[in-house]
Amino acid sequence: MTDYLVPLLLFLTAALALRKQENAYGLLLEGAAQGLHILGSILPALILLMTAVYMLRASGAVEIMGTVLSPVFSFFGIPPETALLVLIRPISGSAALAVGAELMAAYGVDSLIGRTAAVMLGSTETTFYTIGVYFGAAGIRKTRYALLAALFADFVGFFMASLTVKLYC
Amino acid sequence: MMSHIWTAMLLVSIVFSWLTGQGTALAGAVMEGAQAGVTLAVSMAGSLCLWAGVGNLMTRIGLTDKLSRLLAPVLKRIFPSSAADHALAGDLSANICANMLGLGNAATPMGISAAKRMARGDTATNELCRLVVLNTASIQLIPANVAAIRTALGAAAPFDILPAVWITSLCSAGLGIVAAWFLGRVWKDD
Numbered sequence: 150m151t152d153y154l155v156p157l158l159l160f161l162t163a164a165l166a167l168r169k170q171e172n173a174y175g176l177l178l179e180g181a182a183q184g185l186h187i188l189g190s191i192l193p194a195l196i197l198l199m200t201a202v203y204m205l206r207a208s209g210a211v212e213i214m215g216t217v218l219s220p221v222f223s224f225f226g227i228p229p230e231t232a233l234l235v236l237i238r239p240i241s242g243s244a245a246l247a248v249g250a251e252l253m254a255a256y257g258v259d260s261l262i263g264r265t266a267a268v269m270l271g272s273t274e275t276t277f278y279t280i281g282v283y284f285g286a287a288g289i290r291k292t293r294y295a296l297l298a299a300l301f302a303d304f305v306g307f308f309m310a311s312l313t314v315k316l317y318c
Numbered sequence: 319m320m321s322h323i324w325t326a327m328l329l330v331s332i333v334f335s336w337l338t339g340q341g342t343a344l345a346g347a348v349m350e351g352a353q354a355g356v357t358l359a360v361s362m363a364g365s366l367c368l369w370a371g372v373g374n375l376m377t378r379i380g381l382t383d384k385l386s387r388l389l390a391p392v393l394k395r396i397f398p399s400s401a402a403d404h405a406l407a408g409d410l411s412a413n414i415c416a417n418m419l420g421l422g423n424a425a426t427p428m429g430i431s432a433a434k435r436m437a438r439g440d441t442a443t444n445e446l447c448r449l450v451v452l453n454t455a456s457i458q459l460i461p462a463n464v465a466a467i468r469t470a471l472g473a474a475a476p477f478d479i480l481p482a483v484w485i486t487s488l489c490s491a492g493l494g495i496v497a498a499w500f501l502g503r504v505w506k507d508d
Contacts, residue, residue: 151477158460162375169379180374184367188359196355201327203351207343208335239454241323250358250467258471267468267479271461272486276454282426283450284442287433291441294501298447299454302494306455309489313482 191243198247205233206251227311230262234269235307239276239300246270261314268310273303361470362463369462373421382419386411396452396495397445399436406435414452418459429453444502451498455491458483 166173205211211233215222219229227235234252238245249270256262276299284292335344376382389411394400400407409432416425429449436446461483468476 151480152475154480155460155477159372162372162379162381165381166375166379171375171378173375176375176378177371180371181367183374184370185363187370188363188366192356192359195359196352197324199355199358200348200351201324201331203347203354204331204335204344205327207347208331208333208340209338210330210334213334213338237323241320244320244323246463246467247355249464250471251354253467253471254354258468258473263471264479264482267464268482268486270467271458271464271479271483272456272490274454274456279454280450283430283433283446283453286430287437287446289433289437289440289442289446291507293442293447293507294498294505295442295447295450298451298494298498298501301497302451302455302490305493306486306490309486310482313485314479317482317485 191246194243195247198241198244199251202233202244202247202251206255225308225311226315227307228262228265230256231266231269231307231311234266238269238273238307239303240278242275242278245275265311265314268314269307272310273306276300276303358467358470362466365466365469365476366462369420369460369466373419373424373462376419377416377421377424382412382415382421382424385415385418389414396448397436399445403435406432409435410449413449414457417453418457420458420460420462425453441507444498447502448495448498451494452491455487455494457487457491 163173163177166176215229215232218232222229222232222235231252234245234248237248249266252266253263256266258264258267276296280292280296280299283289284295331344331347335341386408390407393407393410393414397406397410400410409428413425413429413432416422416428433446433449436443436449442450460477460480464479464483465476468479
């Protein structure tokens with residue numbers, strides 16, 4: 150089913166644009182050019198953070214952290230190897246991207262851990278950053294339980310990512 | 319913030335590699351990691367740009383408007399005050415729909431506009447907390463970044479994780495809203 154989803158989406162969006170007499174190809178080009186800008190803006194961060202993540206992995210720190218946190222993670226059925234990703238995901242989006250990509254490369258992109266990392270990345274957000282942006286813009290100083298509820302949602306995401314990968318992938 | 323994270327990561331890796339005697343590996347990892355960053359970015363480029371193109375197309379042909387009509391009944395339940403405030407309802411559904419389509423850049427301004435309309439003084443209202451939870455839970459139909467990484471690393475079927483991503487996002491957003499609703503009832507303001 151998922152095999153046809155993306156090709157069909159490509160076709161349907163183009164067909165809809167044609168029916169609305171929009172310049173489908175021009176709009177795609179314009180967006181792709183913006184994509185290049187996005188890539189250019191994350192590239193420097195990706196270089197720095199991949200360096201740090203590779204250093205952490207080579208030093209053995211990632212492995213030791215996984216071992217130390219393993220009782221807690223195993224209790225919830227979350228692979229301990231993803232510990233660094235789980236900890237860094239709510240704090241920095243680009244660091245999480247680097248940690249996740251390194252996990253997928255180290256354990257195999259189609260392995261249980263690689264897939265779990267992918268689902269975790271795809272179904273959670275940079276919680277602290279998002280809360281900062283929204284509350285900052287709205288002038289909120291008393292955030293009450295927002296962070297607690299958002300971090301709980303993140304935890305559910307990490308838990309469900311591990312569970313769904315075990316069941317479906 | 320990032321300066322602290324960066325410095326801490328370096329310190330931790332130096333201390334641990336000294337303890338585990340992995341100095342040579344650490345030195346190699348510096349250059350290897352930097353190169354891996356470029357390799358990853360370059361091999362993600364194709365799918366990332368393609369998706370940005372499709373995202374642009376989806377915005378222009380009004381796909382977000384169509385999706386927001388489908389979502390309106392759900393949003394009215396989560397944000398009761400949007401029933402009386404049409405501008406707020408519009409911002410909210412546009413924000414959620416742009417998130418679903420993976421158009422993060424388009425989602426944030428509309429979410430902020432909704433947050434400003436919801437704000438009462440400097441204290442977060444229950445609805446504002448729920449809006450933040452929905453935005454931190456990331457309900458994405460096509461997580462383009464992750465698919466791009468999977469493609470770059472040679473996954474057999476980069477999109478086969480989609481059902482797992484959907485179920486996971488739905489659960490985390492849903493339970494996040496339930497938690498916010500519960501906390502809104504029991505939270506004692508000081």
